[in-house]
Amino acid sequence: MHNFCIVTNRSKDVNLDITNYIKEYLEKNGKECVIAESTKIRDDKHTGKEFQSSIPEDSDCCIVLGGDGTMLQAARSAARLDIPLIGVNLGTLGYLAEVEKSGIDDALERILAGKYEIEDRMMLYGSMNGQEGYCLNDIAITRYSSIKAVDYEIYVNDLLLCNYHADGIIISTPTGSTGYNMSAGGPIVEPSANMILITPICPHTLNSRSLVLSADTKIEVGIGGFRDGINQKVVASFDGSGIIEMTTGDRIGIKKSSKTTKILKLNRVSFLEVLGEKFR
Known part of the structure; x- marks a missing residue:
């Protein structure tokens, strides 16, 4: 993976401190990274387009900062592009955002080393x-x-x-x-x-x-x-x-x-283990 895109919930990373940290980390390792902007374009045919993000078509991976709601918005933005997503949980209860804030460095290392799997999710x-x-x-x-x-x-x-x-x-x-x-x-x-x-x-x-x-x-x-x-x-x-x-x-x-959401998985933790952890 060479081209990365970051979708950020700006209410959870107000000053873009975490966003810019990830961007700088990737660029120091020779990767390209852009921060996606909201489309803010209303489309009477396609519902919710104004809530989606402008993700470059040449992106290899989209890193999503926020909670599950941000992941859902990014999923609709990325589905037509067939780009995998990985979420960094800045919210509370996150089932879709696998990476916690404390594990960002480790997650980036694993992504750059190719130590991940991609899971298709039905839409x-x-x-x-x-x-x-x-x-x-x-x-x-x-x-x-x-x-x-x-x-x-x-x-x-x-x-x-x-x-x-x-x-x-x-x-x-x-x-x-x-x-x-x-x-x-x-x-x-x-x-x-x-x-x-x-x-x-x-x-x-x-x-x-x-x-x-x-x-x-x-x-x-x-x-x-x-x-x-x-x-x-x-x-x-x-x-x-x-x-x-x-x-x-x-x-x-x-x-x-016919579209699917591709989720980038770093850990081989079963769904039941994740579910049990969220219920504790």
Whole structure:
């Protein structure tokens, strides 16, 4: 690896002290390194583009400074470029950011020595009425402004599977199973698995179980009518940023994306070991 790019959450590295330390370390070792800037470009077709970063296409590796939220934004920026990411955790609970601040020097040494593996992570693609988006963790469809629960219709491979009367629905990847899905009572799945999870948020029914489906499944989530005929308004959020607004009668299509996120792994620590450490 020769060309590096750094994506920084500037609220966690305000003066860019850690960012510049890594940049200078790499340059002293004969590598090229740039600091990515936010695109700040809104695109009505591609949701959340204004939250993404301008990563050079010739980058060999992207170092992400922040927490899991910063990693998710970087994943959408890097997916089309097929560039591996490695995260430095400057937040609190980080499942995606493997490197702690105290281990930066060791991590950089291992990267330059080629002592790493690259893991492919599944992503999701969602689209409706010409708008589309990608995510590494989840697509959360939640009520927009009303405090009332919403009727959701779940279609699997063009067939109506079930209905939920709930505050929302989470469509999650295995990587996202430890995020919003877990908080809503959904199952935890090994992140390199190939499947799609559907978990209702606070369902107002006895049918509150999550669904675990094949990664090749085509999913549609439709918005039903409210009891007194009033339109229901919800938003579909891609990894917590880019959104698509929906109302009664709309359906959003969700499937496994052809894009993947490449995660650079330095340690051969099992997912269960990491999970156990986070739960302590």
